[in-house]
Amino acid sequence: MKADSIGQLIMTGVPGKELDAETARLFRRVQPGAYILFGRNLESATQLRKLIDDLRELSDIEPIITIDQEGGRVSRLRRIGKEPPNAQQLREKNDIDLIRRHGDITGRLLRLFGFNLDLCPVLDISFNDDAENSLHGRCYGKDVEQVVRNAGAFNEAMRGQGIGSCGKHFPGYSAATSDAHFQLPRIGRTREELDLNELAVFRRLVRDVDSMMICHAWYPCFEREPTPASVSHRIVTELLRNEFGFDGLIMTDDLDMGAILTAYRLDDTIRLCLEAGNDIMMLCHRVPEIETVHRILATLPSDQIERAQQHVGDFKKNLSPPQKFSESAFQEINREIADLRTAVVGEEEAGRVVTERQISPVERF
Numbered sequence: 424m425k426a427d428s429i430g431q432l433i434m435t436g437v438p439g440k441e442l443d444a445e446t447a448r449l450f451r452r453v454q455p456g457a458y459i460l461f462g463r464n465l466e467s468a469t470q471l472r473k474l475i476d477d478l479r480e481l482s483d484i485e486p487i488i489t490i491d492q493e494g495g496r497v498s499r500l501r502r503i504g505k506e507p508p509n510a511q512q513l514r515e516k517n518d519i520d521l522i523r524r525h526g527d528i529t530g531r532l533l534r535l536f537g538f539n540l541d542l543c544p545v546l547d548i549s550f551n552d553d554a555e556n557s558l559h560g561r562c563y564g565k566d567v568e569q570v571v572r573n574a575g576a577f578n579e580a581m582r583g584q585g586i587g588s589c590g591k592h593f594p595g596y597s598a599a600t601s602d603a604h605f606q607l608p609r610i611g612r613t614r615e616e617l618d619l620n621e622l623a624v625f626r627r628l629v630r631d632v633d634s635m636m637i638c639h640a641w642y643p644c645f646e647r648e649p650t651p652a653s654v655s656h657r658i659v660t661e662l663l664r665n666e667f668g669f670d671g672l673i674m675t676d677d678l679d680m681g682a683i684l685t686a687y688r689l690d691d692t693i694r695l696c697l698e699a700g701n702d703i704m705m706l707c708h709r710v711p712e713i714e715t716v717h718r719i720l721a722t723l724p725s726d727q728i729e730r731a732q733q734h735v736g737d738f739k740k741n742l743s744p745p746q747k748f749s750e751s752a753f754q755e756i757n758r759e760i761a762d763l764r765t766a767v768v769g770e771e772e773a774g775r776v777v778t779e780r781q782i783s784p785v786e787r788f
Contacts, residue, residue: 458478488538495507495511541587589674638652645657674705
């Protein structure tokens with residue numbers, strides 16, 4: 424990786440369904456290392472593949488191109504295709520073969536469009552399926568063993584199709600009673616409680632995921648003052664990197680979430696995130712600010728920059744190229760998704776339409 428490739432430490436959203444001239448110039452200048460796509464970027468299968476091809480064409484170094492394709496409401500690609508079952512539905516069906524099938528289909532779907540990383544599996548435990556903490560329907564288990572078994576099966580099958588995985592949300596939103604999209608959740612668990620539950624999952628799967636996403640929640644057992652995990656050196660470096668021995672890519676959760684925006688200026692956010700040990704800083708919605716982020720990164724200690732660049736470079740050595748795209752191939756996978764959903768939730772539920780009223784911030788963009 425080139426010594427001046429500071430943009431490799433940035434993951435950015437994309438404004439629309441095609442690249443306008445101004446955005447293309449911005450991306451050429453900054454050379455982001457990663458792009459994340461949302462529902463706002465999707466119109467059709469052919470359009471999506473062209474957008475991803477255009478992003479790759481702008482990049483001097485092969486980019487990470489990612490999306491949240493979990494299942495259920497957090498399935499960005501349901502805007503142009505069928506909605507897969509969510510983790511809770513799969514968990515309640517209690518058929519490990521269906522979970523593996525979901526991972527396999529997800530991997531093939533993403534490769535077809537040109538993605539090389541999926542921001543899943545969710546490794547949080549569901550202590551309360553109805554909690555207002557953004558995790559509704561997204562958890563593979565209600566205890567450690569159930570999450571490890573189910574998320575592990577999905578993860579293995581998806582990676583088997585050449586798509587990188589991301590364990591989230593370290594060290595766990597499981598006990599949160601508020602949503603980090605709006606404010607900083609306080610998770611008052613003791614270290615012993617975390618070790619027996621949330622952290623036990625991550626410890627078991629730390630060798631099996633390609634990247635980790637750090638959440639925006641405050642854990643008083645690690646930080647005495649209100650501090651998001653994403654800017655905590657104690658959590659990112661001392662716990663995940665050193666104690667757990669994770670040697671993959673570490674990224675922040677979206678830095679445009681309320682838990683960060685309400686407490687930090689952008690320059691402080693980037694400095695603290697890099698200092699904590701993150702390799703990639705994620706800005707999903709304030710796309711023009713990536714030029715400012717690039718300038719901020721250029722002022723930060725070279726050893727921290729080089730550490731992050733090394734991890735990004737190591738991750739990119741294993742990127743899989745896109746599959747050849749065809750509309751017919753997409754439609755075949757789309758039929759497989761519909762069949763899977765019916766097998767998991769039944770015909771009546773499979774035909775249910777999600778109304779705008781039911782859409783939460785985690786899936787809105």
